[in-house]
Amino acid sequence: MIDTENLTRKFDNLIAVENLNLHIEKGEVFGFLGPNGAGKTTTIRMLACLIAPTKGSAMVAGYNIIKDPLKVRQSAGILTENPSLYERLTAYENMDFFAQAYGINSITVRQSRIQELLEFFHLWERRNDRVGGFSKGMKQKLAIVRAIVHKPPVLFLDEPTAGLDPESAKEIRDMITKLSQHEKSTILLSTHHLEDAEKLCRRVLIMDKGRCLLVGTPDELRKKISTTPAIEVVLTKVTPEILAAIETNKKALEINQQGTRLLINVEDTHVATPEIVRAIVEKKGQILSVNAVRPSLEDAYLKLVKGEEIS
Numbered sequence: 001m002i003d004t005e006n007l008t009r010k011f012d013n014l015i016a017v018e019n020l021n022l023h024i025e026k027g028e029v030f031g032f033l034g035p036n037g038a039g040k041t042t043t044i045r046m047l048a049c050l051i052a053p054t055k056g057s058a059m060v061a062g063y064n065i066i067k068d069p070l071k072v073r074q075s076a077g078i079l080t081e082n083p084s085l086y087e088r089l090t091a092y093e094n095m096d097f098f099a100q101a102y103g104i105n106s107i108t109v110r111q112s113r114i115q116e117l118l119e120f121f122h123l124w125e126r127r128n129d130r131v132g133g134f135s136k137g138m139k140q141k142l143a144i145v146r147a148i149v150h151k152p153p154v155l156f157l158d159e160p161t162a163g164l165d166p167e168s169a170k171e172i173r174d175m176i177t178k179l180s181q182h183e184k185s186t187i188l189l190s191t192h193h194l195e196d197a198e199k200l201c202r203r204v205l206i207m208d209k210g211r212c213l214l215v216g217t218p219d220e221l222r223k224k225i226s227t228t229p230a231i232e233v234v235l236t237k238v239t240p241e242i243l244a245a246i247e248t249n250k251k252a253l254e255i256n257q258q259g260t261r262l263l264i265n266v267e268d269t270h271v272a273t274p275e276i277v278r279a280i281v282e283k284k285g286q287i288l289s290v291n292a293v294r295p296s297l298e299d300a301y302l303k304l305v306k307g308e309e310i311s
């Protein structure tokens with residue numbers, strides 16, 4: 001659904017995006033991660049035909065962004081970093097304005113589409129309220145709904161959850177999931193929230209200084225960073241006997257104790273966990289929980305953008 005070939009954009013001497021090659025399948029939710037200035041917004045703006053590439057090209061929904069920008073715009077919806085809604089207009093009027101701008105000329109078609117969308121995303125009751133009085137989260141929801149009024153097969157969302165409280169951010173994530181399932185949209189989103197990437201995206205791309213550092217599923221990225229596996233055991237009480245029993249077990253490489261929580265470095269959590277649990281139970285330890293500690297996507301991300309080696 002989205003294919004780029006050496007997509008590049010310069011601003012004077014600054015290379016904002018450099019030779020980006022990317023392939024996004026139909027129906028995929030794809031995430032762009034990267035620090036400020038990485039080139040996420042610039043990439044999205046090129047793909048949505050808001051700015052032209054300096055070099056390279058891309059196909060979006062079957063259309064070339066250089067040869068067919070109008071067709072691309074019709075096939076894509078975009079939520080920009082600062083979505084501008086008309087604050088003096090009501091939610092419905094905003095929707096209607098954009099529906100007309102997208103060439104939906106029939107009033108009845110517009111009405112039914114707007115009603116369907118506002119109802120589906122729980123904004124229908126507020127349709128006659130002015131947007132100026134909406135909360136940031138509601139504005140963001142409306143801006144996303146507005147972006148899909150013309151049923152575009154491709155949707156670009158630039159930081160859809162930026163500046164939202166956890167509950168509103170979750171609502172937006174739920175909305176994106178619904179869109180992906182209900183409208184079968186192909187969604188490219190940029191985010192600084194690794195939780196978004198983890199929960200929504202089938203694959204993510206990590207970029208920095210205009211270059212793609214890595215593409216993969218969140219799981220693949222996590223697995224690529226090499227950290228020592230560890231087991232976390234929480235007990236009701238940690239006695240010297242329990243500690244000694246774990247220490248003498250060859251599977252335990254190092255033990256860190258924080259109160260009743262033990263973090264035990266091991267070579268392989270699958271092999272070590274049963275043995276260590278047995279050693280604790282034999283010393284009458286009462287276990288509250290046992291977890292294999294896995295590196296987070298955040299660990300992988302931070303390692304990558306700091307330029308550390310990953311395996």
Ligand SMILES: Nc1ncnc2c1ncn2[C@@H]1O[C@H](COP(=O)(O)OP(=O)(O)OP(=O)(O)O)[C@@H](O)[C@H]1O
Pocket residue numbers: 011014015016034035036037038039040041042043
């Ligand atoms: N219109 C412009 N004129 C000059 N430089 C620009 C312009 N737009 C972007 N840049 C530069 O291109 C680089 C990439 O910017 P971009 O906005 O794409 O980053 P980003 O990954 O979206 O960052 P953020 O996470 O802060 O939104 C930055 O160095 C930025 O200063």
Ligand SMILES: [Mg+2]
Pocket residue numbers: 040041042081158
């Ligand atoms: Mg940006």
